[in-house]
Amino acid sequence: MDDTEWLIAREVPGLRRYARALVRDRDRADDLVQECLERALRKQHLWRRIGSMRGWLLKILYNVHVNLIRHHRRTPETTPLEDVSVTQPARQFGHMQLQEMARALDDLPASQRETLLLVVLEGLSYEEAACVLDVPIGTVRSRMSRAREALQSLNLEETRPAAVRPVTLRRVK
CATH class of the missing domain: 1.10.1740 (Rna Polymerase Sigma Factor; Chain: A)
Known part of the structure; x- marks a missing residue:
């Protein structure tokens, strides 16, 4: 080698x-x-x-x-009929969070998702991501900004089950 x-x-x-x-x-x-x-x-x-x-x-x-x-x-x-399975997704909260995040990433435009994955998941600098995607660095910055805004606007907290939401304790006088 x-x-x-x-x-x-x-x-x-x-x-x-x-x-x-x-x-x-x-x-x-x-x-x-x-x-x-x-x-x-x-x-x-x-x-x-x-x-x-x-x-x-x-x-x-x-x-x-x-x-x-x-x-x-x-x-x-096309998917052959014998490959189709009828199952229910897992009910664990961690799994639900991952599914929510995956759906949120899927809802992003492909260019924003690909840029976000390179920078956040792979840890590439904006310059390296620009080279990989063959776009100007300003485009990478713009895509990252828009992707972050889109993910923040989803407010994934609202979809948490009540039993898992953080509890605020009040002091009784």
Whole structure:
């Protein structure tokens, strides 16, 4: 294994994390990472050693994701009847919070969600995220600001069950 392959292998956990956040389906996320790694290994001669390997790989992953979205728009996805399950979601509050946050992220425009995930989940700087998304840094700042405003305006506190809401104690005189 040469130096470049070792640098690529080191970034696999971060790629998986970002892919899972983008598509929220383990199998599709694994396919996305696999395609990204195949392209990176095939085109490793194109990596300029001035930039970070992480940023280069995240850019490849993002581009693969965008290409797959374009492809799926052209060909509708069907689910075989035997793969459909009728189950109830878990009733634990933590699970409900995660579902609320996932729905809130899904409600964001794709550009804001992708930018937010790169900066918050992956810990990239605004400059690195701008490079991955191939947009000006001002666009990253704008998308982050709008995404934060949208998430804050949801006020997820209201959907908490009464038994879990924080209780305010009053002193009786």
